[in-house]
Amino acid sequence: MLVEAGSGHSAGPLDLADIFTALYFSVMKHDPQHPDWTTRDRLVLSCGHTCPVLYATLAEAGYFPKAELKTLRKLGTRLHGHPHNLALPGIETSSGPLAQGASQAVGIALALRMDSLKSRVFLVMSDGEQQEGQIWEAVMLAGKEKLHNITAIIDRNNIQIDGFTENVMPLEGLRAKYEAFNWHVLEIDGHNMQAIINAYAEAEAIYEKPTVIIAHTIPGKGVDYMEGKFEWHGSPPGISDIAGAPPKAEQAAEALKELRTLRGQIKSEHE
Amino acid sequence: MLNPSQKLNSKIGSPDIEQVPTRNGFGEGLLYLGEHDKNVVALTGDLAESTRVLEFAKKYPERFIECGVAEQNMMGVAAGLALAGKTPFVASYATFSPGRSWDQMRVSVAYSKANVKIAGSHTGLSVGPDGATHQALEDIAITRVVPNMTVVVPCDAIEARKTTIALGTSAGPAYFRLGREKTAVMTTEETPFAIGKASVFKEGKDVAVIGSGPILYAGLQAALELEKEGISVLVINNHTIKPIDVETIVWAAKLTKAVVTLEEHQTMGGAGSAVAEVLAQNYPVPIEMVGMPNSFGESGQPEELLKKFGMDKDSVVRAIRNVLTKKQ
Numbered sequence: 355m356l357v358e359a360g361s362g363h364s365a366g367p368l369d370l371a372d373i374f375t376a377l378y379f380s381v382m383k384h385d386p387q388h389p390d391w392t393t394r395d396r397l398v399l400s401c402g403h404t405c406p407v408l409y410a411t412l413a414e415a416g417y418f419p420k421a422e423l424k425t426l427r428k429l430g431t432r433l434h435g436h437p438h439n440l441a442l443p444g445i446e447t448s449s450g451p452l453a454q455g456a457s458q459a460v461g462i463a464l465a466l467r468m469d470s471l472k473s474r475v476f477l478v479m480s481d482g483e484q485q486e487g488q489i490w491e492a493v494m495l496a497g498k499e500k501l502h503n504i505t506a507i508i509d510r511n512n513i514q515i516d517g518f519t520e521n522v523m524p525l526e527g528l529r530a531k532y533e534a535f536n537w538h539v540l541e542i543d544g545h546n547m548q549a550i551i552n553a554y555a556e557a558e559a560i561y562e563k564p565t566v567i568i569a570h571t572i573p574g575k576g577v578d579y580m581e582g583k584f585e586w587h588g589s590p591p592g593i594s595d596i597a598g599a600p601p602k603a604e605q606a607a608e609a610l611k612e613l614r615t616l617r618g619q620i621k622s623e624h625e
Numbered sequence: 626m627l628n629p630s631q632k633l634n635s636k637i638g639s640p641d642i643e644q645v646p647t648r649n650g651f652g653e654g655l656l657y658l659g660e661h662d663k664n665v666v667a668l669t670g671d672l673a674e675s676t677r678v679l680e681f682a683k684k685y686p687e688r689f690i691e692c693g694v695a696e697q698n699m700m701g702v703a704a705g706l707a708l709a710g711k712t713p714f715v716a717s718y719a720t721f722s723p724g725r726s727w728d729q730m731r732v733s734v735a736y737s738k739a740n741v742k743i744a745g746s747h748t749g750l751s752v753g754p755d756g757a758t759h760q761a762l763e764d765i766a767i768t769r770v771v772p773n774m775t776v777v778v779p780c781d782a783i784e785a786r787k788t789t790i791a792l793g794t795s796a797g798p799a800y801f802r803l804g805r806e807k808t809a810v811m812t813t814e815e816t817p818f819a820i821g822k823a824s825v826f827k828e829g830k831d832v833a834v835i836g837s838g839p840i841l842y843a844g845l846q847a848a849l850e851l852e853k854e855g856i857s858v859l860v861i862n863n864h865t866i867k868p869i870d871v872e873t874i875v876w877a878a879k880l881t882k883a884v885v886t887l888e889e890h891q892t893m894g895g896a897g898s899a900v901a902e903v904l905a906q907n908y909p910v911p912i913e914m915v916g917m918p919n920s921f922g923e924s925g926q927p928e929e930l931l932k933k934f935g936m937d938k939d940s941v942v943r944a945i946r947n948v949l950t951k952k953q
Binding site: 396398438439440446447448449450451453454456457458459460461462463464465466468469487488491492494495498499 | 666693695698699704706708710711728732733738
């Protein structure tokens with residue numbers, strides 16, 4: 355999709371793939387045939403720039419045809435560069451300007467509680483957006499209101515556009531900060547499927563507090579030449595000469611091959 | 626003479642006309658909505674009493690959310706509530722909300738068509754002694770420029786109550802503007818009101834005063850004064866800035882061939898600009914704009930400030946005389 359689009363973000367969507375797989379195929383109550391089902395769980399993607407992984411997951415789950423993924427960012431598409439709630443079934447909120455999802459998740463959680471609905475709100479945030487003041491305003495209110503129907507996850511991949519988070523604007527100790535706002539905090543390996551599912555199960559059992567899962571991830575996960583490099587935060591494969599990467603013309607094919615074969619460990623059905 | 630079909634307050638022009646802040650009308654309207662619709666929710670940022678949300682909060686505590694001094698989050702929380710089926714009213718001072726929370730209003734509310742109603746209180750110079758930081762004079766401009774927004778400026782407390790109820794019972798994002806000070810009650814319960822429909826408060830044929838908000842009273846006073854000289858002034862209450870009533874405004878321009886706009890807001894981008902946009906594209910006539918002349922306010926009593934910055938009755942009289950000299 356990103357190669358077809360010619361712009362967009364690579365690193366975050368790749369490192370969130372395991373988390374989205376767990377959410378949509380194990381954790382969440384949802385129905386692709388009835389996206390407006392009242393008692394569905396809500397996925398709020400606050401870091402809207404990572405939407406390629408949301409679009410790919412929704413297509414895989416059956417919300418819309420997979421062929422539409424190649425329309426990403428093109429005129430007339432329902433898959434805008436940042437997600438729009440009115441454009442595509444399964445998108446709960448519009449996002450892009452960072453931190454806005456956190457507040458909307460709090461609002462949805464309050465409404466669900468007022469209506470005595472058991473649905474849960476799954477908030478996905480990047481680590482870079484923890485630099486926004488609005489995040490902490492939302493975190494403060496969720497703590498005050500004891501919104502145990504919110505489970506947030508932070509994609510702790512340590513990169514943002516200008517570099518490593520701890521160089522741009524240090525975020526640590528993130529755990530202590532959330533605990534100070536009366537949140538329950540879990541820390542996991544964001545690429546260990548069992549750990550992701552277990553963390554969401556533990557969060558469901560926590561009462562009187564919202565939960566945040568700090569998921570330690572590897573930016574660009576699965577593509578050797580992207581992993582750990584902040585230069586891939588906002589670039590798609592195939593348009594930039596980035597140190598350590600294959601020539602531009604081969605980047606997309608190389609990335610797909612690595613992802614499909616788990617770096618040569620398995621045989622791909624595409625070959 | 627005043628338009629009899631509007632059933633306006635008979636004390637218009639008299640010193641003993643009732644004076645009530647428009648924010649009170651909002652508080653009453655919110656209580657009415659709370660009683661009739663269990664999905665109506667109120668949020669404030671540490672300003673429950675002065676925005677008049679307090680009575681709702683006491684009566685319906687389970688539907689009131691105290692957000693603390695955090696307006697950006699408050700706007701986003703309201704958007705989330707709306708997306709989950711609620712009708713949230715966000716109440717603060719307009720300088721803070723939508724002043725500080727404009728990005729959240731733009732994306733979380735307007736772009737998403739979230740059914741959020743933003744009540745901006747303490748608008749205009751009439752906030753007085755608190756000074757320039759608290760005098761919202763840009764709120765109409767920053768809300769009307771955003772797609773999907775409805776923008777309403779009620780002229781008195783009764784119209785503010787009608788506005789609150791009308792917005793609370795129709796879908797879509799909206800901003801409405803309230804004042805702190807007691808201002809003249811021009812309308813009555815019987816005065817017709819509909820969002821998007823401007824009202825002719827006074828008939829006239831020589832010049833049209835098209836005003837928004839409590840300052841419209843200065844327009845009425847100026848019109849009554851000039852009538853004694855034989856100048857016939859049409860006065861229009863243009864309470865809905867967006868969607869604006871093109872038909873009535875063009876009708877007024879065709880009838881009088883000269884227009885004065887009147888608002889307690891920057892003349893750039895506000896209610897007067899909205900009228901000028903309509904007339905420039907449909908029926909150009911000379912326009913004089915009464916409003917804040919590209920300046921910040923300062924501390925002082927409301928009437929002193931309105932005089933100093935040119936928004937009192939005498940300023941409207943001068944503007945009318947000026948525009949008449951330019952009339953073709």
